[in-house]
Amino acid sequence: MNTKTIKSVRLSFLLVGMAFLLNSCFNSAKKTETTEEKAKVYPSDVIPIMEQFSILCGDGTSFKDLIKKEHKDFFYVTNDGVTDWVVYKTPNSGITSRTSSNTRTELGQTETWTPEEGGKLTGTLKVQHVSTSGDARVAASYSVVVGQIHGKEGHENEPLKIFYKKFPGHKKGSVFWNYEINTAGDDNSGRWDFSTAVWGYDMSVVGTSPDTYPAEPEEGIALGEEFSYEINVYEGIMYLTFKSKGHETKTFTKNLLKSDFSTKEAIPQQIWDLYAAIGRDGVERENAYAGEIQNFKQGAYNQTNGKNPEENIVWYTGSETYNGDIEKQYANGCYAEVWFKDASIGPGSAPNKQ
Structure with missing residues (x-):
């Protein structure tokens, strides 16, 4: 060779x-x-019911298909060393839905139902952060909604919003639920929420000045403390159950077909005290939400915003927003963050079969 x-x-x-x-x-x-x-673990791997929801995130991004989907810094999975949690995070100011001025990273049920048809939603969660800026006189300050029933027609009001709220400097916050009246007539400007405490205060407990807070609630829930809720609507009646280790289990019942607030005389004192300043004293339809289409929502619906409290002392929190700069808001505590480890959705059931 x-x-x-x-x-x-x-x-x-x-x-x-x-x-x-x-x-x-x-x-x-x-x-x-x-x-x-x-x-890689996605939210749909942790909570399989994601296939029944869409999502709107705090920067305006939306997804209709949530299987194997995430959104960095808004909707993703984290592990606390033991358990995988789905994180819902949203700033004080971002891009939100047409019916609200508050940002959200929140699931919206794609199917709808009437109170007569019913439905059930459960969630096990812990709130990791609420905005540290706001006005203590404003009922919505320092709060986030972690579950709700939302109207899809008529006034599109909300028969249920489940809140967590914690004042700055407090270790414990409050869990409460609100019922918004389905206002009689075409004018919805007189609407209001009646608030009921679960652990801690209801929404009407506020500070006496922008930076003066009420006493810390003795039976409250701390940031990072796990609790669960069940919303069960069966034959027009809403049954609520709240559980948390070391706390008394609380249950509530509300008729969604017959109003408790259809006359001026029936308006609770809480409403006169809280809403008098903004002139809201409407009455509800006698048949409340009967026959109206609803859906469930779950996640982090931030109740803080940058609007002027002097214009609406109930809902305009005057929180810092850094002109909508989300990175700065996250860096300076101007956001809400909620972690869920479990959730379920299905038909409503008779209370003795829950």
Whole structure:
């Protein structure tokens, strides 16, 4: 074999070897990528009912299909060392829905139902953060809604909003639920929420000045403390159950087909005290939410905003928004963050079969 032939054979072996090596590296990288993809955990892996919801995030991004979906810094999975949690995070100011001035990273049930048809939603969660800026005189300050029933027609009011609220400097916050009247007539400007305490205060307990807070609630819930709720609407009646380790289990019942507030005389004193300043004294339809389409919502619906409290002392919190800069809001405590580890959705059931 001559010298040229030997060199040619060596070159061929060298090229084959390099090709094999490159192919091996490519396959190795491909396998690693596939392994990493398989290891990634999405919200839909933690809470399988995601297929029944869409989501709106605090920057205005929305998804209709939530299977294997996440949104960095708004909707994703984290692990506390033991459990995977779905994180819902939203700033004080961002892009929100047409019917609200408050931002949200919140699931919206795609199917709808009437109170007569009913439905059930459960959630197990812990609130990790609420805005640290706001006006203590404003009922909505320092709060986030973690579950609700929302009207889809008529006035599109909310028969239920479940809140968590904690004043700055307090270790414990309050869990309460609000019922918004389905205002009689075409004019919805007189609407109001009646608030009921679960643990701690109801919404009407406020400060005496922008930075003066009421006493810390003795039976409150701390940030990072786990609790659960069940919303069960069966044959027009709403049954609520709240549980948390170390706290008394609380249950409530509310008729969604017959109003408790259809006359001026029936308006509770809480409403006169809280809403007098903004002139809201409407009455409700006698049949409340009967026949009106509803859906469930769950996540973090931030109740703080940058609006002037002097214009609405109940809902305009005057919170810091850094002109809508989300990164600055996150860095300076101007956001809400809620973690869920479990949730379920299905038909309503008779109370003795819950």
